[in-house]
Amino acid sequence: MSEDTHQEYDDGLVAVLEAVWGEGFMSPGGTDEVDRYLHDIDLNGLSVLDIGCGLGGVDIHMVLQHKVRKIVGVDIEPELIPRCKRLAQKYNVVEQTEFLCVEPGTLPFTDASFDMVTSKDSIIHIADKHTLANDIFRLLKPGGWFAASDWLAGYEDRPSPEMKDYLVAEALDFGLASADGYRKALNAAGFIDIEVVDRNEWYCAEARRERDQMRGALFDGLANQVGKEFMEHEIGVWEKMIVALDQGQLRPTHLRGRKPV
Template sequence: MAGAGIQYPDHFITRLQAVWGRGFLSPGGPEEVKRIVDGLDLAGKSLLDIGFGTGGPAAVLASLGAQVTGTDIEPQLLPHAEATRQASDHRDQITLILTDPGPLPFEDASFDVIFSKDSLIHVPDKAAMYGEILRVLRPGGVFAASDWLMGEGAEAARVMAEFNARGYLDFRMATASQTADILRECGFEAVTTLDRNAWYADLAAREVKKVEEELYDDLVREVGTEIMQDWLQIRRHLAEAARLGSLCPTHLRAVKPA
């Protein structure tokens, strides 16, 4: 379901993990993964992780007792995720699978829980993806995810359009209300959204300072001056978009009717 093309070249992985920790390509680390699934009993549950990235979330979910199947469409991510899996005490609970963009390659009603951390932003057709998630969930199963959403209103759309024009990633933005409506239209019930903008706006400002003051010289040696200068400018714009309430990391929760 995600768009084709490499979104995460190795130099980008290096930068993101420097900021967010090894195994993570989006903010919050293990604590944020646990918040996304807060209140769910994962012990012995079959869980699909859509967009395994460099493997950190899958390792956390396995530590909570889940039997994790992780999927991603970018081959260059697999060695990073496999290294994270091998370093985990719960490696035998994690299976990593490369898939093609398009429908999920699983039978109907295959999983108790479907999880995704900040990867669905790349999916152009949200309704098709949520329909696939509903299909492969078992009755009564839970979709628990976070996604980069856009604030409500024309000004938020304008700010994010400007940010997107400068970025490396192909972001396909929706608002929380649009996302909740699509989930309900696809057949989910008990749909909730939790806006994490206030948390992320503060974190994003601190991350820019960290890159500028602590990480810049080391990352220049890793990826080069031109890449770092461009990326630092993008991170400043991202932090400003979050400060203005236009960029809203959001937790999503929905249930497949029993």
């Protein structure tokens, strides 16, 4: 790892995210959202790359429910990899999964290695969408799909003051793009059948439900684990996120594109 690598998703944050979003997940909607963005893609017997695998929930789900032959999850945070491996053991999918820590940048796989590349709410961390789209295109076999979800910007140039406020509160290394930005990057890389499906309306309601759970049923258990102050802080982040969602500045979105045969 490079010397400036630091743990953005520390144990406290991971504990809160997993409690709110479900076992193995650091992103909203859990397995239902994965099924929605995959919808008609048949993964039976295919090889898949998952960029930003986090705790491995997406990967385990794709083996158990979508019958992938092999899924390789990569993440830049070394502390998360053993957690993915433990989850794979728990669900008896060690043979079909591989989890690797990688450096940010070009992914360490040869051209045309995968039938599908996926990512759930992780490529928000990769600011250069053109370079990312080119790398995903390179890694796919002809006819292969890129199918993912991500947090998109509802603005082209500057965020609203409230969105800025939310981004500062998150304090994560984000590089958001708009739907148009993603379309351009995927198109320029050579993808066809590009689809961008906005999920803002769904998450506006869902985020309120999550915030209420954090204030209610989840509060005491999590406060014991991560401290009351951190819980109050995270609820504050959710409040700011809800404003950004309501303004349409933050837009959870499903993305897909296919490499021509």
